[in-house]
Amino acid sequence: MVNNKIENAIIIRSKTRLEQLTERFNTVAQAEFYVKQQKKSFSFKKAKKESAVQEIANDSFDEAFSPYQIEDKKFYSALEHVQKKLDKLLKFKTVYQEHLPNYIFSKKDLVIVIGQDGLVANTAKYVHDIPIIAINPDTERYDGVLLPFRPDNFATAVQKVLDGVYNFQEVTMGVAEMNDGQRLLAFNDFFIGPANHTSARYNISFCNQSENQSSSGIIVSTGAGSTGWLSSLFNMANSINQTFHGVQKFPYKPFPREEKKLVFVVREPFLSKSSQINLTSGLLLGGEELIIESHMPKNGIIFSDGVLSDFMDFNSGSIVTVRVADEKAKLVLP
Numbered sequence: 001m002v003n004n005k006i007e008n009a010i011i012i013r014s015k016t017r018l019e020q021l022t023e024r025f026n027t028v029a030q031a032e033f034y035v036k037q038q039k040k041s042f043s044f045k046k047a048k049k050e051s052a053v054q055e056i057a058n059d060s061f062d063e064a065f066s067p068y069q070i071e072d073k074k075f076y077s078a079l080e081h082v083q084k085k086l087d088k089l090l091k092f093k094t095v096y097q098e099h100l101p102n103y104i105f106s107k108k109d110l111v112i113v114i115g116q117d118g119l120v121a122n123t124a125k126y127v128h129d130i131p132i133i134a135i136n137p138d139t140e141r142y143d144g145v146l147l148p149f150r151p152d153n154f155a156t157a158v159q160k161v162l163d164g165v166y167n168f169q170e171v172t173m174g175v176a177e178m179n180d181g182q183r184l185l186a187f188n189d190f191f192i193g194p195a196n197h198t199s200a201r202y203n204i205s206f207c208n209q210s211e212n213q214s215s216s217g218i219i220v221s222t223g224a225g226s227t228g229w230l231s232s233l234f235n236m237a238n239s240i241n242q243t244f245h246g247v248q249k250f251p252y253k254p255f256p257r258e259e260k261k262l263v264f265v266v267r268e269p270f271l272s273k274s275s276q277i278n279l280t281s282g283l284l285l286g287g288e289e290l291i292i293e294s295h296m297p298k299n300g301i302i303f304s305d306g307v308l309s310d311f312m313d314f315n316s317g318s319i320v321t322v323r324v325a326d327e328k329a330k331l332v333l334p
Contacts, residue, residue, distance in 0.1 A: 006162055007108040009092035012100070012123045013079065014115050018072035032065045039064040071141065075114075078137035081151040082114055089158050100126045101310065110161055112154070113147075120146040121187035121224065121305045124171065124329035131168060133157050133332045145227065148334050157332050167333040171257040174222050175325035176302055182312050185325055186304035188225030192292055192314060192322075193217020194299050199270065201295040206264075206282055212295070214275035216268040220290065220322050224329075226254035226263065229306075233265050260286040260324050290322040 015023075021031035086092045090110065095103050097119060105111070105127050113120050114135040124132060135154050136147035149157055160166035174186040184190075193200035199214045221230035234252040241247040255261065262284040269277040284290055294300045300314035314320065 005108055006110050007091065008106070009086050009090040009110045009112050009158070010103075010105065011079075011082065011086070011092055011094045012097065012111060012113045012115070012119065013094060014097040014119050016068075016072045016075050018068040021068065031068075035065045035068070071138065074138045074141075078135070078151045079114060082112065082135060082154065085151075085155040086112070086158070089155065089162070097122060098309075105130055110158065112158075114151075116142050117144065117146040118306065120331070122307055122310070124173070124187045124331075125185040125304065125310075127329075128327045129330050131161050131166070131330050131332050133161070146224075146331065148332075153334075157334065161332060169258060169331045169333055171224050171329040171331055172222055172260050172262075173325040173327055173329060174220055174262050174304075174322060175327070176220075176304070176312070176320050176322045178312055178314075179319040184302060184304055184310070184312055185327060186220070186222060186225070187329060188305045189219055189221040189229050190302060190304050190322060191217055191219060192302050192320065193267070194296065195301040196299055198299065200300070201275075202300075203293040203295065204266070204279055205291040205293075206279060206284075207288070209279050211276040211279050212274060213266060213277070213279070214270045214272065215266050218264060218266050218292065220262050220264045220284070222262055223255045223257040223259045225305075230254075230263060230265065233267065262290075262322070262324055264290055264322070284323060286324045288323065292320050292322070294318040294320075 018028070018031070021035070022028050025031040025034055083092070100123060103126065107130065109130055111123060111127050111130050111132045112135065113123050113132055114137050120132065120134045133149060133154055134147045135149045135151060136142055136144035137151065139150065157166060171187065174190060176184045176186070176190055193216060200217045201214050203210060203212050219229055219233065231252060231254060238249040238252070242249055264282055264284060266280040269280050271277045294314045294316055296314070297316050300318065301311050302314045302320060303311035
């Protein structure tokens with residue numbers, strides 16, 4: 001039976017690197033000149049330092065800019081293919097990543113993400129349980145962990161969603177709620193700490209334990225994020241233990257995206273007369289809360305999924321509660 005509720009497809013995309021360079025330098029030609037000139041300047045300085053006498057050909061710097069052009073061309077070829085396919089199935093419009101916080105999605109929408117994995121994570125926070133079909137526009141360039149579809153096969157998934165017979169995975173997200181009412185979701189992870197390279201100072205409470213800490217910040221990860229930032233922290237701990245203590249590396253296993261839990265890790269906790277290190281990691285199961293009170297007079301911040309523009313200030317007087325979110329992301333599967 002056809003699902004008459006879905007009326008529109010919303011294509012979510014980000015700007016290519018070439019587009020971002022063009023915005024910065026006004027024209028493609030000026031962007032190309034800048035990139036090549038920087039490469040050329042570096043090469044000549046290096047040759048001079050090494051007393052190289054051979055002349056460096058100007059065309060040897062063309063490769064400095066060509067990756068931007070190739071990437072842009074592939075993306076627009078994929079986007080055009082997606083639009084042509086969609087045009088036969090649904091009305092559609094395109095929304096850029098930077099407009100996501102202000103765009104109002106409807107239950108009558110189907111979301112089509114075309115880009116990198118991070119774009120899926122950023123999009124999911126704003127669409128809640130609306131189905132997301134994620135497309136990899138360049139399989140040679142992007143790993144596509146969260147991008148199961150290609151421009152040549154995504155249309156089948158769209159039709160299945162319209163028919164109401166599609167496969168999907170519900171991805172657990174985290175939520176950070178401030179004492180002033182602000183709220184932020186995370187598909188992958190939260191960072192809670194300083195906006196610069198100073199130390200984060202705060203009080204942390206979890207499972208009837210509480211202590212003051214000084215660290216470089218706290219990471220709170222979902223299952224989707226356990227393959228990313230969280231895994232790097234385990235890699236670091238493994239390497240340090242092996243280098244200085246000869247401890248055999250323990251295997252790290254990411255946990256499933258749909259599992260209703262979060263993991264928190266305190267980065268580089270510092271032991272002093274006024275800061276402790278007894279509460280530096282833990283599992284947040286459904287219903288459990290991690291409470292953090294800021295002791296930073298300024299530059300405290302909370303952001304999610306690596307997007308610095310998507311943040312909440314976290315300075316003295318701010319208290320945040322982190323837990324498993326009620327909202328879930330709905331990723332359509334092949």
